[in-house]
Amino acid sequence: MRGLSRASLAEVEERFNGVAGAADLGTLADELFAVADLFDREHGLRRSLSDPSVPAAQKAQAARVLLDGKVSPATVSTVESAVGAKWSRAGDLPDVLERLGVVAACAEAESQSRLDDVEDELFRFGRIVAASPDLRRALTGPSLPAEGKRALLNELIGGKVAPSTLRLLAQLVTHSRGRSLDGGLEEFGGLAAEQRQRLVAVVRSAIALSEEHKQRLAAWLRASFGRDVHLNVEVDPRVLGGFSIRIGDEIIDTSIAGRIEEVRRRLAG
Structure with a gap:
């Protein structure tokens, strides 16, 4: 605005x-x-x-x-x-x-001490939808009416996520308001993070990060940005090694794939 x-x-x-x-x-x-x-x-x-x-x-x-x-x-x-x-x-x-x-x-x-759960569940739901084109079509297409989409959500995740997560997802799939589902999930996730004045970092890593590594990475980002950071970690074998981090428009890329791409850009220039 x-x-x-x-x-x-x-x-x-x-x-x-x-x-x-x-x-x-x-x-x-x-x-x-x-x-x-x-x-x-x-x-x-x-x-x-x-x-x-x-x-x-x-x-x-x-x-x-x-x-x-x-x-x-x-x-x-x-x-x-x-x-x-x-x-x-x-x-x-x-x-x-x-x-x-x-x-x-x-x-x-x-x-209910479940705000962390909501942030994680919104992110994970986005990954689930990304891996299932049929589910994305059902939730975003015109074939199912709003109540049908609510029923599908309840069948998939009812009782498995925080009530607030289900409430937010129902709003997104029944009233897209011109947004893509991915855009809506990112927008709502950002608003959730704002409730504690936190940044959201999307971390792509070739392997799953241990809790210790997550805590160290969060501490480093907090020191770098001066604010608490919520980590959404996505395992992506294409990263090869290291990891990449996106916070808003800023990208920190320590991955092998990122270094290779940087070399390619320099050679092309």
Whole structure:
């Protein structure tokens, strides 16, 4: 988000933080997802509730009439704050509500001491989907309706992952909102990491790393970047030796394959 929307996001997050502490976080996440999806579907409603020429109090009242008695007070309060804010574009309104739904789901996991599990499970699910084209088609294609995709997720991972993980994955596969599944998993994983102000490092190694090696690598990255780092480790035989690390747009490559590619680029130049 840019400019005006970034400032509005900070204001809405402050209001959200004030009501989330006393809310059922799982319910709050589900309801914010549902409202974001409603605003995505109903273009006229979204435009009217994000119109900067309409007084904030009038838009908040409209949202209250629309939602009161249908969702929890914490959700009503958050949506009132969101529609009362000013956004650079109308699409930022549902984006913010979905973002806060993700934050609520992650806060739920944190309250259950399972936020690390959620980060790991989102990453591992991405690897599972990458290895199964049929599963990817079923979860992202138009052949299965939303409820069918939810049922498939429940059959595959229900009871095997944290409730927050299942909640986040269900949102991604039933409401892609123009994202690829990979992009959505990366976005939600990043938001999960932000809950503890951590960076996410995707580590590709030719062999599985021991816990000791992971701890040493995390300590080195923490010292290098000045922030805690969550490691998502992917075993990839193509790495040959060493490992490569991606943190955002930055890549640290100590692999043999990376060195060979660097030599090739220099020779080509």
